[in-house]
Amino acid sequence: MMDNKADPKGILAVGEITAGTLSPISLELLGMGQKLAQARGEELSVVLIDRQAENCAQEAIAHGADRVYLITDAPADQYEGASCTAILENLCTQTIKPAVVLFGQTVTGRDLAPRLAFRLKAGLVTDCLHLDIDPDSRNLIATKPVSGGNVLATYSLQEGVPQMASLRHRAFDAPEPDAHRQGEVLPLPAGVDASAVQAKLMEKVLEETSEGPTLETAEIVVSGGRGLDDLEEFDKYITKGLAEVLGAAVGATRGAVDGGLQPEQHQIGLTGKIVGPKLYIAVGVSGAIQHMAGCSGAKNIVAINIDENAQIFRFAKFGIVGSYKEVLPTLIEKLKELELS
Ligand SMILES: Cc1cc2nc3c(=O)[nH]c(=O)nc-3n(C[C@H](O)[C@H](O)[C@H](O)COP(=O)(O)OP(=O)(O)OC[C@H]3O[C@@H](n4cnc5c(N)ncnc54)[C@H](O)[C@@H]3O)c2cc1C
Structure with missing residues (x-):
């Protein structure tokens, strides 16, 4: 089945496991991967590099993978860039030889995809909002925001393999699982030893977590900007106000972060997090391009500004x-009434 001389073929998604299940972005990769595989008339595979990979194999198949490669003997216990790059390099050149490789635009994907692209001298388009296959050339076509989110640019990857893209969170739909789907599960050796590891994880500090959904996965995000008077107001109107009543994640502009209204991990934008919720409510936010770079993928944006x-x-x-001080109390009240009715 694995022919070393075969032409590059198929779509390979690099999956990630969080808390024992496939992360939401991995499911989105499978959804898009399936469409690309169909367009090329090929199969969709996913590779899981994790000690617990086996537990997620059926989940991947139910969500569209035709084949799941399990690598459970990577030399580092946790994600480590150099050794994972070496593992994937072997897979791409020796064993699987995919035509297209997909990553999530996650902390891991941001580190791993460019490393692998450099190693393979392959084309990579990061932070994509849309992917397609050119019906004539069968090359990958990838669309992403550029110029701080003001422009959407579409790239056609050139032949030469594999063609690579990383996908933005929530820009793609996760497929509905089908528990009856059949697929192949193949354990593979990592093929690299401890000498491939170049960094050691010294300490892991958990981000201060707020209750409710995370920014990356939330369906609704409420963001506050410098237009909010102070920390107390931000808490009252945004965190414990609109966001709480909507069950939304809380975001902020750099203006708000610099002003001490929110911790840095809530910043949305070019130098912050990228979100793609169904609804993004911006309160006291001017709409600078650097901020919009982080939320222009939202399906609907609602703004409240004086x-x-x-x-x-x-x-x-x-x-x-209008001022948030006038608009939000009424809005929050109405939403609470709707919730009760
Ligand atoms: C290299 C670089 C990277 C950057 N990266 C980021 C980034 O990742 N994320 C980011 O957000 N920014 C980023 N910035 C900063 C960005 O350019 C803006 O300065 C910032 O987004 C402005 O934040 P703001 O909208 O909260 O503040 P402001 O621009 O000051 O806007 C405040 C808004 O609140 C409104 N307002 C005032 N009072 C009220 C009221 N009572 N009710 C309702 N509205 C009110 C005002 O009309 C105004 O529109 C970056 C800048 C640079 C140069």
Whole structure:
């Protein structure tokens, strides 16, 4: 089945496991991967590099994988860039030889994809919002935001293998699982030893977690900007106000972070997190391109701003001109009434 001389073929998703299950972005990779595989008339595989990989094999098959490669003997217990790159390099050149490799635009994907692309001299488009296959050339076509999110650029990857892309969270739908789907599960040796490991994890500090959904996976995000007066107001109107009543994750602009209204890990934007919720509510946010780079993938943007000329209204589907102090109490009250009824 694994012919070393065979032409590159098939789509390979690099899956990630969180808390014993496939991470949401891995399911989104499978959804997109299946479409690309169909367009190329080929199969979709997923590779899981994790001691517990076996536990997630059926989940991957139910979500569209035709084949699951399990690597449970990587030399490092946790993700380590150099050794994982070496493992994937072997898979791409020796064993699996995929035509297309997909990553999530996650902490791991951001580290691993460029390393592998460099090693293989392969083309890589990061942070994609859309992927397709050119029907004539069968090459991967990848669309991503550039210029701080103001422009969408579409790239056609050139022949030469594999063609690689990383996918933004929530830009792609996860497929509905089908428990009856059949697939192949293949354990593979890592093929690298401890000498491939170049970094050692010294300490892991858990981010201060707030209750509720995380920014990366939330369906609704409520973000506050410098327009909020102070920390107390941010807490009252955003964290314990609109976000709580909607069950939303809390985001912030750099203006708000610099002003001490929120910790840095809540920052959305070019130098912060990238989110793609169904609903993004921006309160007291001017709409600077560096901020929009992190939320332009949201399906719907709603803005509340006192300045009718604020740039955020150019991006918003719905806008309310007014002070948050007047708009939010009524809105929160109405939402609570709806929740009760
Ligand atoms: C290299 C670089 C990287 C950057 N990366 C990021 C990034 O990742 N994320 C990010 O967010 N920014 C980033 N920035 C900063 C960015 O350019 C903006 O300065 C920042 O986003 C502005 O934050 P803001 O909208 O909260 O503040 P402001 O621009 O000050 O806007 C505040 C808004 O609140 C409104 N307002 C005031 N009072 C009220 C009220 N009572 N009710 C309702 N609205 C009110 C005002 O009309 C105004 O529109 C970056 C900048 C650079 C140069």
